Amino acid sequence: GAGVSQSPRYKVAKRGQDVALRCDPISGHVSLFWYQQALGQGPEFLTYFQNEAQLDKSGLPSDRFFAERPEGSVSTLKIQRTQQEDSAVYLCASSLDWREWTGELFFGEGSRLTVL
Amino acid sequence: GDSVTQMEGPVTLSEEAFLTINCTYTATGYPSLFWYVQYPGEGLQLLLKATKADDKGSNKGFEATYRKETTSFHLEKGSVQVSDSAVYFCALSNTDKLIFGTGTRLQVFP
Numbered sequence: 258g259a260g261v262s263q264s265p266r267y268k269v270a271k272r273g274q275d276v277a278l279r280c281d282p283i284s285g286h287v288s289l290f291w292y293q294q295a296l297g298q299g300p301e302f303l304t305y306f307q308n309e310a311q312l313d314k315s316g317l318p319s320d321r322f323f324a325e326r327p328e329g330s331v332s333t334l335k336i337q338r339t340q341q342e343d344s345a346v347y348l349c350a351s352s353l354d355w356r357e358w359t360g361e362l363f364f365g366e367g368s369r370l371t372v373l
Numbered sequence: 374g375d376s377v378t379q380m381e382g383p384v385t386l387s388e389e390a391f392l393t394i395n396c397t398y399t400a401t402g403y404p405s406l407f408w409y410v411q412y413p414g415e416g417l418q419l420l421l422k423a424t425k426a427d428d429k430g431s432n433k434g435f436e437a438t439y440r441k442e443t444t445s446f447h448l449e450k451g452s453v454q455v456s457d458s459a460v461y462f463c464a465l466s467n468t469d470k471l472i473f474g475t476g477t478r479l480q481v482f483p
Contacts, residue, residue, distance in 0.1 A: 260416070261416065288469075290470065292473075297475070297476075298475050298476075299377075299462055299464075299473035299474050299475045299476050300417070300462075300471075300473045301473075302470050302471070302472070305469070305470060313469075313470065348416070348417070350417075358466070358468075358469050359422075360405050360407050360419070360422055360464075360466045360471060361419045361422075362417075362419070362471060363416075363418075364416035364417040364418065365416050366414070366415065366416045367416070
């Protein structure tokens, strides 16, 4: 596709359920990032991949959060045993090549997670 | 750690008014600085950037100058339009990820 695609756009989960959020980056983009954006806040870094390698996961808030990108393209962010504080918009972004870091990330529209 | 502080919004202006959105940062070394914009119903997109002190980034009539002495990167536009209504995020990067401010909502009325 032309841009970064995320699904689902909206997800309502009951506390304790597991959720999976999908990101399709721009074709050919090597780097992929996940950010969490709480209401009224800026995006907070969670993790990033270069191809299939997860190079930094320092932002994942707990071991309930897990991300993967097994073939270096599509990525999935999984949250186990969701809690109310996990309610946020989860943003995915991609960029062409981290070795020529320009700071330009291409963002999807996000997946809004609401945990009841 | 590195951080970005932005003025709180919303900023409400009439069309053709002058815009300033303040941004200051705390960082080690020499970060690159960015402004991202989020229009209603769309994803974040890069508006402009500056990679070293005294650089000026500009795009779509917006400008921001990297001021190391005041650790600032204020966003300005001489004459705003209704179509500029959006949320604006200041961000910095020291390595290979972006650190964002909390965002400032701009509302422009005709």
